[in-house]
Amino acid sequence: MTSPPPDAPAPSLLAVAAHPDDESLLAGGVLAQHAAAGARTAVVTATWTADTHRIPELADALDILGAGTPRLLGYADARNPASAPGGAVRLVDAPLDEAVGRLVAHIRELQPDIVIGHDALGQLTGHPDHRRAHQITLLAVEAAGLRHLYPEAGEPWQPTALYAATHPESGIGRLGPLLQGVGKTLLAVPDAYVTTTIDVSPWVAQKWAAILAHRSEVARPRPLPGLLARLPEEERLEIIRTEYFTRLSLISAPADPHRLTA
Numbered sequence: 001m002t003s004p005p006p007d008a009p010a011p012s013l014l015a016v017a018a019h020p021d022d023e024s025l026l027a028g029g030v031l032a033q034h035a036a037a038g039a040r041t042a043v044v045t046a047t048w049t050a051d052t053h054r055i056p057e058l059a060d061a062l063d064i065l066g067a068g069t070p071r072l073l074g075y076a077d078a079r080n081p082a083s084a085p086g087g088a089v090r091l092v093d094a095p096l097d098e099a100v101g102r103l104v105a106h107i108r109e110l111q112p113d114i115v116i117g118h119d120a121l122g123q124l125t126g127h128p129d130h131r132r133a134h135q136i137t138l139l140a141v142e143a144a145g146l147r148h149l150y151p152e153a154g155e156p157w158q159p160t161a162l163y164a165a166t167h168p169e170s171g172i173g174r175l176g177p178l179l180q181g182v183g184k185t186l187l188a189v190p191d192a193y194v195t196t197t198i199d200v201s202p203w204v205a206q207k208w209a210a211i212l213a214h215r216s217e218v219a220r221p222r223p224l225p226g227l228l229a230r231l232p233e234e235e236r237l238e239i240i241r242t243e244y245f246t247r248l249s250l251i252s253a254p255a256d257p258h259r260l261t262a
Helices: 024-037 053-063 095-111 126-143 175-180 200-213 224-229 233-240
Strands: 015-019 041-047 071-075 112-120 159-166 194-201 242-249
Touching: 015 024, 015 053, 015 242, 024 041, 024 112, 024 194, 024 200, 024 233, 024 242, 041 095, 041 126, 041 194, 041 224, 053 200, 053 224, 071 095, 095 126, 112 126, 112 175, 126 159, 200 224, 224 233
Parallel strands: 015 041, 015 112, 041 071, 112 159
Antiparallel strands: 159 242, 194 242
């Protein structure tokens, strides 16, 4: 596969996030980058329901990133009953077939060239919702292109590429002591597992503004948005200006190690 010419349109992008704020922390830079290039971008969030305080925050973050309006799978956070006041089942307890079908419907409606999801480790801290979202995304990306699966979810659509947002061992840096200082597990992948490293410095102001839009998380002492907000600006920028990905669904090897390619 050859690199697209410089004036080629940016591929459309769908990020699948376990929680509100994951989209901004893990892929806020590339979402802003693709939106600025005129690409269609969107985010599907697996947990927290529409009647909670975090969805207006999510809407503000997506508006800042140019990623449309919230799209929700409608499940509860594994660790927070307040995430679903109406009593929705937790994501980790939901029937796998049901959850995959819900995501397939969004993929077929949006028709993204590229899908971004969580990595298999569960993103540094190993949150069970992150791991479950990874599994659901893997299955849904393949199922979306198969006509005989989930026919009620719309016409088949096959994304060209699937990337997992991740963190290499060499890229942990200041994040390590930051997370370990509040008693969180630290999980990272071997450097060789990372296929794509993107410097999002041109969009880092948008990314940080989107993170700050998750106001309830910024106000808390242990979530990453709150930890980042209390850092000196130079240290914070060092952490959030680079985004790492592993290409999981390959038609051919990625030609450009510094850009998502379809």
